[in-house]
Amino acid sequence: MEWSAKVELFEQLRREYEFGIGSIRGVARKFGVHRRLVREAVRQALPPPRKVPVRARPRLDPLIPCIDAILASDRTAPRKPRHPARRIFVRLREERPAFPIAESTVREYVRARKHALGLGGKVTCVPQTYAWGSEGQADWYEAVADLGGVRQPLQVFALRSMASGGAFHRAYTHATQQAFLEAHELAFDYFGGVFHRLRYDNLPLAVKRILRGREREQTTRFLAFRSHWRFASEFCTPGEGHEKGGVEGEAGYFRRNHWVPIPQAADLPALNAQLLAACHADQQRVIAGRTARVGVRMQQERPHLLPLPADRFDLAEVSFPTVDGLGRVRV
Secondary structure (H helix, E strand, O other): OOHHHHHHHHHHHHHHHHHOOOOHHHHHHHHOOOHHHHHHHHHOOOOOOOOOOOOOOOOOHHHHHHHHHHHHHHHHOOOOOOOOHHHHHHHHHHHOOOOOOOHHHHHHHHHHHHHHHOOOOOOOOOOOOOOOOOEEEEEEEEEEEEEOOEEEEEEEEEEEEOOOOOEEEEEEOOOOHHHHHHHHHHHHHHHOOEOOEEEEOOOOOOEEEEOOOOOEEEOHHHHHHHHHHOOEEEEOOOOOHHHHHHHHHHHHHHHHHHOOOOOEEOOHHHHHHHHHHHHHHHOOOOOOOOOOOHHHHHHHHHHHOEOOOOOOOOOOOOOOOEEOOOOOEEO
């Protein structure tokens, strides 16, 4: 019985008891209800809330301490590297294989638990379409890894294809211009070609000064690099990161699925090997709203990319330092 109908029934029972028959048994007989219900109506105007029985959860109950521990650790972690429900399900499948459970069950529990802990949120996105090979988006993001047993902050370069959804990630200790250009070349090798247009934030590695509108005074070295690889560049409006939302979302997805828990490696090359393997593993996923896997779409996009040049760009930077009167060299 719906709540409104039960409230109306309580009102009729109370009125009949007070102004009509006047006995519990008589009211119960007239309305065809149990005497216990009449006593409840006489005692209070609103019916008591329905008691929901607590059902046993044989699949979920053994895993609740593990899930709660992960969510508890997320409360003290930075906002971005927190566990989504999908990542928790994957960890349970890998770390607790003796307790098989459906992903929907994990999602339902995590949703309710995050809401109780104040960790919930909802994101609404508008889908966009891009021609094959037309645009890639590049950006840096921060991450943390244990290298040789020492926790170290890193700068990670990400380049994402907006048509296929494929992405390339590579970590560096510092976001220098040489690392920036090298990561481009490695990404072009990964995709098998060069995108016709690359979209960036106004990072100082490429932009010397922001002019009117979309105009930028770009660094000489980046102009030479762009000319060698024959792609066009576009830069976002300052403070409008959503204009390159593809790579922003890719960084968040990759961080949640491959930087949580904090990865461990002997050194930086070993870590980058793990990141490259993760990029190849992500080719097996299907992005929401699409039917083909990312790897299949990357193969379809490859003929539409600009071909790789025969010669590589010289990444070595030549400088001529000066020596002052105190014998100090300034680079």
